[in-house]
Amino acid sequence: MRKSPEFLPIAVRAFPMRRSILVLATAAAVTFLGAAGQLPPQRLTPAYSDEQKALLDKISTYLNGIHSLKARFVQIGPEGGTIEIGAAGVKIIIPPGALSTERRIRMTAKSGQNVAYTFHPHGIVFNLPVTIEQNLDYTAAGATDAGTLQAGYFWRRLNDIYVDQGKSLAQVSEVRHAIVDSSTDPRIVRFFIYHFSGYILSTGFAPTDSGGGDSGSP
Secondary structure, eight states: OOOOOOOOOEEEEEOBBOOHHHHHHHHHHHHHHHHHOOOOOOOOSOOOOHHHHHHHHHHHHHHHHHHHOEEEEEEEOTTOEEEEETTTTEEEEEOTTSOSSOEEEEEEEOOSSBOEEEEESTTOEEEEEEEEEEEGGGBTOOTTSGGGOEEEEEOSOGGGSBOSTTSOEEEESEEEEOEEOTTTOTTEEEEEEEEOSEEEEEEEEOTTSOOOOOOSOO
């Protein structure tokens, strides 16, 4: 098994998820309602009591959490295996020999504005490089972003790594260069990892940091 590396903090620019479809749908709804030019209908039922509102808020929060947190559990052994979350366009490929014993692996595509994932068990180290693939159609990636994409490793909670209020800058411990395989699919980006916790896609280093990382090769 490989030894866990020692890390120094690196500031990177977080990479956002794709939100254009949601924004367009909202704009269309506003335009339609504005064109109607009609007064809203009168309420036909009594307003909710404070107790009912509190209960509905709890239910809404719970349901939103289910929809925003996409996770998969798979039992994977020395023969290797794959975990894929189709709703987030992300896949992890564990090759044969990367694990010495069977482990229960969890991959979570984190909710929020940026492309980030967490993996369990935390701290697990692989014998061979593991591949993570991200379909860029699920992100805000443009034609000029491919050459700057990279993945940053973080071990803390996702919200704790951001260094600005807009969550556009994140402090990570390691950087893995991302590769876009244009010969097969120019919208698939992949990077290689040797250990678990969390990874966030980014497009460069903060100007106050000298950066760091690797070549992206396994």
